[in-house]
Amino acid sequence: MTAPRIPADYDAWREGRWEEIAGVNGKGTVTAKAKISGHDAHTLDGLPGIWTTTETGALTVTAKAADGVRVNGETVDGTAEVPSGAKLDFPGGLNGFAGGADGFYGVIVMDRTRVEHSGLSGIDRFPYDPTWVFEGHYRAAETGRRIEVERLTAPRSTEAILAPVDLVVTTHGTEYVLAVLEESPGQRLVIFTDETNGDSTPQIGRWLVLPLLEPGSAVTVDFNKATCPLSPFGNHLPMRVEVGERALIHAADQG
Structure with a gap:
């Protein structure tokens, strides 16, 4: 029986799926994520920092300098505003980013060694x-x-x-x-x-x-x-x- 012809776009989709899972910013690297909205305090599992939004809808994080939380390369010592698209760094070589607007944000934290250590192949x-x-x-x-x-x-x-x-x-x-x-x-x-x-x-x-x-x-x-x-x-x-x-x-x- 002749094997079915596989469309080129399917092969491209498979490659894209692997990149989505195991690429530099793939889902397989994600260690924590949260949706931040409203004025209640939010935390990320196992990580320092308290996240919330202001009356004007801006995203903020509160941490001590010793916690090792950085926003766009600047160490947070107190409460700092986190702009959409900001690069985040955490202790242990973890990093991530924040995105959103008007009081509704997402924060994702990644460990880029996670895929290798998990054995995902x-x-x-x-x-x-x-x-x-x-x-x-x-x-x-x-x-x-x-x-x-x-x-x-x-x-x-x-x-x-x-x-x-x-x-x-x-x-x-x-x-x-x-x-x-x-x-x-x-x-x-x-x-x-x-x-x-x-x-x-x-x-x-x-x-x-x-x-x-x-x-x-x-x-x-x-x-x-x-x-x-x-x-x-x-x-x-x-x-x-x-x-x-x-x-x-x-x-x-x-x-």
Whole structure:
């Protein structure tokens, strides 16, 4: 049997996914992250510094000089304003950045040696299958709809994420309607579960990144590009979606 032709854009997507996970600023390097909003004090797990926002919506961090927290190369001794895009440094060679505006910010801390030390060496995937590429379309949802999504934090938490449209797609003769999340402006994704979860893929489900288009627009849905978090209730496909990513590979997994 002749193997299916793999599109060039799929190979490029695979390379981009590995860079996203294991690159210099990849997700595999992240050791802590937080969303900072409101005037309550926030801390980053295991790291010095107290983060909050001011009445004018600026991000600040409070620390002592001995804590070793730096913002754009300057040691924090007291309370310092943290501009969006600021480079952050922490003890132990950790660094990161802050982003956001108007009282809503994200702070990410990275250890660029983490990928090497973890033994992460690749991403296990099902073989590419062109029969899992479909044409769907967006359908408008009720204005302001939000869906509770569980976060893989310790302890577990939930967040109500904007879900402005549904993805309507017919797969192998059956139409499905899946809620589409917009976790940050301009970034849409659909998180789903299927019958492979718990044996060949993670129990928590997988996701597909989708383009930002108006309701009614056609959308190419390529399940070969399914990656791996947690599905909102209702986004379940009652079949085995044996394409896309299965799990991260670590050196120990290869014996």
